[in-house]
Amino acid sequence: xxxxxxxxxxxxxxxxxxxxxxxxxxxxxxxxxxxxxxxxxxxxxxxxxxxxxxxxxxxxxxxxxxxxxxxxxxxxxxxxxxxxxxxxxxxxxxxxxxxxxxxxxxxxxxxxxxxxxxxxxxxxxxxxxxxxxxxxxxxxxxxxxxxxxxxxxxxxxxxxxxxxxxxxxxxxxxxxxxxxxxxxxxxxxxxxxxxxxxxxxxxxxxxxxxxxxxxxxxxxxxxxxxxxxxxxxxxxxxxxxxxxxxxxxxxxxxxxxxxxxxxxxxxxxxxxxxxxxxxxxxxxxxxxxxxxxxxxxxxxxxxxxxxxxxxxxxxxxxxxxxxxxxxxxxxxxxxxxxxxxxxxxxxxxxxxxxxxxxxxxxxxxxxxxxxxxxx
Amino acid sequence: xxxxxxxxxxxxxxxxxxxxxxxxxxxxxxxxxxxxxxxxxxxxxxxxxxxxxxxxxxxxxxxxxxxxxxxxxxxxxxxxxxxxxxxxxxxxxxxxxxxxxxxxxxxxx
Ligand SMILES: Cc1cc2nc3c(=O)[nH]c(=O)nc-3n(C[C@H](O)[C@H](O)[C@H](O)COP(=O)(O)OP(=O)(O)OC[C@H]3O[C@@H](n4cnc5c(N)ncnc54)[C@H](O)[C@@H]3O)c2cc1C
Numbered sequence: 001x002x003x004x005x006x007x008x009x010x011x012x013x014x015x016x017x018x019x020x021x022x023x024x025x026x027x028x029x030x031x032x033x034x035x036x037x038x039x040x041x042x043x044x045x046x047x048x049x050x051x052x053x054x055x056x057x058x059x060x061x062x063x064x065x066x067x068x069x070x071x072x073x074x075x076x077x078x079x080x081x082x083x084x085x086x087x088x089x090x091x092x093x094x095x096x097x098x099x100x101x102x103x104x105x106x107x108x109x110x111x112x113x114x115x116x117x118x119x120x121x122x123x124x125x126x127x128x129x130x131x132x133x134x135x136x137x138x139x140x141x142x143x144x145x146x147x148x149x150x151x152x153x154x155x156x157x158x159x160x161x162x163x164x165x166x167x168x169x170x171x172x173x174x175x176x177x178x179x180x181x182x183x184x185x186x187x188x189x190x191x192x193x194x195x196x197x198x199x200x201x202x203x204x205x206x207x208x209x210x211x212x213x214x215x216x217x218x219x220x221x222x223x224x225x226x227x228x229x230x231x232x233x234x235x236x237x238x239x240x241x242x243x244x245x246x247x248x249x250x251x252x253x254x255x256x257x258x259x260x261x262x263x264x265x266x267x268x269x270x271x272x273x274x275x276x277x278x279x280x281x282x283x284x285x286x287x288x289x290x291x292x293x294x295x296x297x298x299x300x301x302x303x304x305x306x307x308x309x310x311x312x313x314x315x316x317x318x319x320x321x322x323x324x325x326x327x328x329x330x331x332x333x334x335x336x337x338x339x340x341x342x343x344x345x346x347x348x349x350x351x352x353x354x355x356x357x358x359x360x361x362x363x364x365x366x367x368x369x370x371x372x373x374x375x
Numbered sequence: 376x377x378x379x380x381x382x383x384x385x386x387x388x389x390x391x392x393x394x395x396x397x398x399x400x401x402x403x404x405x406x407x408x409x410x411x412x413x414x415x416x417x418x419x420x421x422x423x424x425x426x427x428x429x430x431x432x433x434x435x436x437x438x439x440x441x442x443x444x445x446x447x448x449x450x451x452x453x454x455x456x457x458x459x460x461x462x463x464x465x466x467x468x469x470x471x472x473x474x475x476x477x478x479x480x481x482x483x484x
Contacts, residue, residue: 152427287474291474
């Protein structure tokens with residue numbers, strides 16, 4: 001097989017795989033190059049599965065709404081794999097007056113973007129989710145938010161794209177992108193090189209170094225967060241949950257386990273050598289957060305914990321952009337810890353960009369050259 | 376070091392075997408046939424199989440089935456089982472209550 005295709009994608013996370021699928025559907029030939037031995041071994045297989053519109057940056061909100069209305073509800077059917085999508089709403093919980101102020105601000109911004117999002121009282125929140133503790137005095141409520149299984153979603157896009165003829169190569173780390181006659185064309189690894197008319201850089205935080213090989217910089221840092229999962233529990237609720245204090249978020253899965261994510265405050269100060277190693281500090285901290293809202297879960301047993309990295313852009317929204325100086329290159333990185341929920345929409349938009357079509361939604365807010373100094 | 380693998384290599388088409396009904400992962404009740412089918416769907420590592428099927432994600436965390444699954448995968452891909460990296464073991468090593476894991480008061484109270 002020739003190491004050449006219409007499009008070469010760097011990174012087989014949910015963004016790379018979704019893009020590959022939508023491109024293959026359009027009939028383009030695609031090669032996806034992945035550094036790890038496993039498909040989607042980055043944040044895409046480690047995230048909390050939130051498919052949220054509420055709490056989104058105004059520029060990201062249209063992407064989230066489009067996905068919740070047009071892509072997520074039929075995704076399992078389309079890909080032939082149950083991605084365990086539930087659209088049963090999102091409660092963001094508050095315990096103090098300060099929390100309520102944070103929530104009111106989120107509600108106001110969501111409403112301004114046309115989202116169905118409201119403040120509810122503690123009792124109303126307990127009507128929606130009866131297992132909440134009395135400490136909860138209010139919440140924001142978005143009935144069209146939800147969650148899905150990130151492992152299944154990432155692998156379902158891979159499976160379907162592969163079936164449609166996309167060539168995936170794992171264990172192949174990209175070192176550089178090279179121009180040929182003024183256009184991005186060659187993707188270089190330790191032993192090989194792959195040629196594409198369009199090159200899509202979707203390698204998470206590693207995109208920064210790869211983009212540097214062609215003279216482009218994206219201001220982002222790597223933060224490490226953790227997730228824990230409990231043993232199977234009786235069915236309790238299927239809303240997605242978050243908190244104004246950001247002390248935990250999560251949901252109950254199809255399997256019955258609870259998947260809860262959170263942080264310890266040390267996200268930016270990871271060791272750097274092994275970003276997927278958990279610390280002894282974070283999971284206990286997440287547990288303490290959860291028990292304040294769900295005292296009932298105090299006896300639930302934790303079976304696994306894991307860590308995952310996010311690529312946090314300076315303004316906390318992604319770069320989804322052509323690059324003027326490097327024709328043929330599309331950047332798709334800096335998803336800042338909330339790229340899973342919008343991945344189907346983003347995959348669709350990037351496939352349109354790569355195919356030279358008009359995009360379904362405006363992507364001009366995600367340009368690579370939007371960053372400015374503070375003064 | 377991870378080996379370069381092309382996921383489009385031809386491993387033939389999935390054909391049923393007489394013992395496909397055999398339960399391999401007892402915690403999650405996953406059969407040999409389901410594992411073999413997933414391999415033909417592109418799940419070519421133990422980690423991918425675990426994420427796709429939940430093999431080894433139950434209470435025993437793969438302690439009983441991971442070697443058998445490694446064998447099945449190696450046979451279907453026609454490679455040595457030594458070429459397959461084990462899936463990651465994850466803390467805590469035994470299931471532990473939230474109230475216990477979250478307690479950092481000295482003396483355990
Ligand atoms: C703990 C945690 C919880 C989260 N919770 C949520 C949530 O609830 N909702 C939500 O919307 N989002 C959430 N996110 C964010 C979400 O997971 C990411 O935004 C999303 O998965 C990004 O996908 P990606 O494909 O851009 O990146 P990744 O999944 O990181 O994929 C990048 C890929 O590029 C590969 N790569 C790296 N370097 C190279 C190289 N040199 N050559 C080739 N390949 C390379 C990597 O191995 C990786 O597979 C969470 C993230 C984490 C870590």
